[in-house]
Amino acid sequence: MTLISTQTPTAELQALDAAHHMHPFTTGDALAKRGARVITRAEGVWLTDSEGHRIIDGMSGLWCMNIGYGNQRLVDAAAKQMQELPYYNTFFMTTHVPAIALANKLAEIAPGDLNHVFFASSGSEANDTNLRLVRAYWSAKGQPERQVIISRRNAYHGSTMAGMSLGGMSGMHEQGGIIPGIHHIDQPHWWAEGGDMTPEEFGLARAQDLEKALLEIGPEKVAAFIGEPIQGAGGVIIPPATYWPEIQRIVDKYGILFISDEVICGFGRTGNWFGFQTMGTRPDIITCAKGLSSGYVPIAASIVNDKVADVINAIEFNHGYTYSGHPVAAAVALENLRIIEEQNLVGRVKDDIGPYLAAQWATLADHPMVGEAKIVGLMGSLALTPNKATRAPFKADAGTVGYMTRECCFGNDLVMRHVGDRMIIAPPFVISHAEVDELIARARKSLDQAYEKVKAAGLFEAA
């Protein structure tokens, strides 16, 4: 076999990639024709590809690279732990120092009585754990008929069977169906679905769909509700202010468990340690991954409150992963959390770089193709539309214009994703003011180019 390295010519790497590597959420044949972009190095918020382009990573990898690329302290933490104890499990009455230290740190950071940690290696796995946890909880309390989990359409909770079933992505559900006992209600997506209601009315109405679903199913059959504080992969959908307080009221009224999926919002993304703090809710369980290690190593966690832990700890919970609390991953995550604390990165998102980006982001709203520019902390979205007043979708298939805009961003060495016809960003917390200016300049240039292309193709037309 050829020796494959960063010195291998790009076209050859692309051919080798196409021959043997199956990509997530990708049409393999289409990618093979075009050739994947090969990322070779990264530093801070900058990626370098095999052609020497310097690209601003406006998405923090996949919402995870919060402390920025190239942090030597995480490298050292991993190396030290690999030398000392590269692996041991936490089954069979054993434990190790990195798992102890990280669990204690998470209990300290998580507010209130969120004091107990079950480890996994990905957000999907942690949500599998949550599904097992809530059903085991009710079963142990003598209510095994409480099985149903209520989630939302267009939610993202991962890609394993449980994760994708909890999620509300129809394109995923269509490929193989979902597991039983999961019920989806509509999302608080005012821009696309709010009709003539004010955002406040709409937020309330969508929250009350939870109560309707509870009464339809029978509250005695419902185990839990799960939601992301701000839907990420669904298009950075920031719910109206009325939404979460009403959800909390309903969860309290019926006594079901509440899971906040903090895989994106956790560890500072919204300007608080957790997204639920920004939204003012009180979950029983939170899902953590991505920013827990800033993506340097795979690690995830379910943090549960005393109420849930008291019940689960009284039974043998027949669940766990070979890599639950993996020592190297735990050591790296712990160092990542130390860096976030020492550099006050959560405060930086809240009081400095967050407001700075928000002000720049808002300027994009005057672009002829942008209907609204919204942002919380360092996660923002643009709604593309041919008619700002009516919030009309484009006549072209959903995602056509978004994709064209994404391609322009690609050409301008900016990673800004599209979800349908929404453009989204979530840059690293360490992004500087000058880098924000550069990001916004590239975004505006890309929007301008896309606008010209969309008009030239006769696509700037409402459905």
Ligand SMILES: *Cc1c(COP(=O)(O)O)cnc(C)c1O
């Ligand atoms: C990414 C994501 C997940 C899944 O995490 P993986 O590590 O990809 O399995 C779950 N929930 C949310 C909100 C996510 O954004």
